[in-house]
Amino acid sequence: MTSTTAPTRQAARLALTPNTAMAGLLDGAWWPYSRDLATELLPLVEALRDRFGRVTRITANPAPWPVALRKVPVGGYAVHVGWFTDQAPDTMILLTYSLGRCDLLVIPPETEPSSAARLMAAASAPGNVHTTGTLMSEEHETGRLLREAGAREDAWETDGGASPQPGPHPHPVVGARMIYLPEGMWRRPR
Template sequence: MRAPRRTASPVRLTLSTPLGGDIDGAWWPRTGSLAGELPELIDVLHTPLGEIVDITINWSATSGAPLMVTQSSAALLKMRWNDSRQRIMVVVGKLASARLLVIPHMTTPQLGMMVLRRAADMSVSVADQDSAEYQAADRLVKAAAAQSAADTARTS
């Protein structure tokens, strides 16, 4: 086993405890090059999941990244935003697996942080629950969880 890499920028990842939900957390890459950031993600996930043996994703290289914005539901419908196709990565280790919502790297910091928290079912202050970021993050995570549940039912 090699020593974990030390990166200048920590991996932006949250995981819920226990694992095993429709969404277990989120990963927010810093760039559009997921392949370049994947080794650091695998290093971080080694401890909770064990040796990583498989990774599956639900999108192709040619599919566009989903839109993660804080606009109201009515505005999103006008822009033809589709909550049903969020990017989900399933990482399988020898000890456990995790379903991660992959946040597009260009997401605003406020929304990205809120999605990280909501995806891992972390607490959010009452004051923040009234924010547009919380409302958008909640909507995005619920859409991803419904999508993940449907995908699991279809493959079972």
């Protein structure tokens, strides 16, 4: 016998800045499960309703979304979509009926969970001053450094431990404030 129950809709993966006086460039971040805006928009606007009101329009860059709909049904009404190629591809602006707007970093659905968590935390920090482009490029660099560090650690394990390094190995002085750099060097902050 076949079940006729409707599939369970997933809650929006959303991180919003706290309600504080410290306004930033972004109101938070959204990590959709897919690039199907018709499926993803309903849980997002429902999650934003209590804080921002009824979302009536959004603006986005069409590059990340394979189907560029002009209207997306969300329950009993439709959200109008404006597509702008000059808007950052990782930005979505949601306009509400009464309370203004909500600017979100849109994290690509295929993003690794650890990377998405860092992006969501950065975009939802009170008083954040980073654009979506800056956050994405910084996360790309962080991911690259973490992958390189992992590769060095894997090489360490498979090669039997430490390889000889030329020159002295500086070590932190107990009680002195030091910064560890990814290349294995220590330095005092300026």
